[in-house]
Amino acid sequence: MSVVTLPVSEDEAEIRLDRWFRRHYPHLTQGALQKLCRTGQVKVDGKKAETSTRLQPGQMVRVPPIPNAAKPAPIAPVVDERDIKEMERLVIYKDDHVIVLNKPSGLPVQGGPGITRHVDGLLDALRYDSEHRPRLVHRIDRDTSGLLLLARTPGVAAKLAAAFRTRDVKKTYWAVVSGRPSPAEGVIDLPLARLGAGPGALTVAAERDDEDAAHALTEYAVRDAAGRKLSWLELSPLTGRTHQLRVHCEALGSPILGDPKYGGEAAHKDGFEDRLHLHARALVLPHPAGGTLRLEAELPPHMRDTFRQLGFEAGQTRAARRS
Template sequence: MSVENRIVSEDEADLRLDRWFRRHYPNLTQGGLQKLCRKGQVRVDGGRVQPNKRLYPGQSIRIPPLPDQSRPAPPPPPNPALVQQLRDMIIYEDDHLIVLNKPSGLATQGGPGITVHVDMMLEGLRPEGGDKPRLVHRIDRDTSGILLLARTPGVAAKLAAAFRGRDVSKTYWAVVVGRPSPAEGVIDQPLAKVGAGGASLIVPVSRGEEDAMSAKSSYETLDATGKRFSWLALSPWTGRTHQLRVHTESLGTPILGDPRYGGETAHVEGFPDRLHLHARMLDFPHPAGGRLQVAAPLPPHMRETFQMLGFIAGDTPAPRRTR
């Protein structure tokens, strides 16, 4: 191994040196980096530095020979079939980001018993010598629809800040069993997690109760078949796990096919027994300026249900960016 020099990219502006190392050499400990800095083996533009130094584009970082364990093992070559599956999900992409239409049943990230998920598939979209795209947010395994990816860490940070700042508008479509009354409104129902692991559930709780998390969603009834089924547009104001699924259940109208919430009421003979919840539209600040609005077409099982119930979704609008 020999000394190498790496140049700080535009995307890494204002990143701390220790966080830069964590990004590029995740197996190097903080203590190990401090020791290298103290001995002058890690330098920036030829000068000695502390691990908390802020970087700016164009600076040169001296990387001394590192222990083998400090260098992550190269990822295995991506499975061509999974790469093609991932590419087929893309509904919008540019130099900064990618938008997927994730199918129902595919997990966003790994977990117990999950061997195939979007995060591991993203290695197939890594450009030569570049960054693997990064997840900006998550949606449930059983939920279909829009999933936003950033092409670089800097873009990921900007988009994550927009999500935290609630400058992102999210619209979900759902088919629920029953008809909510009133037909539209805001659900302001705190939630809490009970249980652990795969057996855990999110449940409604009283405000002020221990472990209660504030949770708010708005809903609008777009169509209905009497009082048996309704098509709702849902917008989460907060981002709690399973929030929309629990909030619709709290209205007395569980989402059709929900495998975890709603009990027997959610499973209706003759209809696809899969969760009828779809991340339909996302409107957010584009990291290069302006806003981007993108919509995802319905998954096959929801198209089938819409046809059975006479709901007309209409055409999916093309992505639209405003300057």
């Protein structure tokens, strides 16, 4: 074992140092890496670095002797032909850098207690002969349908994660809600807090002086309404808190139709499918290779049926376009 110095590739722009190590030395634990950084054994361009340091192409990473450096990466889970066909049906856009899915309602993005089938566990189905497994760069709720963006390489994942972090990505959701919000458009400015921990924890609107509450902003506009019974809202989250849209709609007095967790009886109406009516409709983001990528996703079947019953006209879904 000896010290080696490795270059950062073009594809690894903006990747964190700990993720760079995870890619090249998958057996090295986070704790062990933190110790190597803390003791100055890991350096970037000759300078001491932290695990959160973001790398740039051409930089040189000093790697100290690492036991079992030749240990192979864990074997990726096997996906069968059915998995491949199922996942490919969800793809609405693909290029050399990104893959975009229209995720159905009810399919979790990641695993958890009692969850054995989820998007993250099926991403090997979307390799398309690439050496890299696609990577998640953001999340949407299990019961929310719509756009889910995947990066095809680690470097692209770092760039897209940075775009979401700096709010360079514009997200638009459609929802069917109980009642008719007044005023018809505005900004919901309510901090959010978590009650409890784990998958059953609730997110609630909190007092502004609550030190544990997180700042949360949502723009909303009523697109159409069926009297005062149900309305079609367009929602744009300006922050990305857990269950933000669902809690903000409840706080507005118009919980999302079919919401199993928030809104109580007002979220459930006879004659409509009792599933969450929240859809990630559009994304506008900087493309990793330059320009702007604009995406839209068709409504899921249960929301199409509700729109038809209420006479809401969604219009034509535009094909993905990069400019």
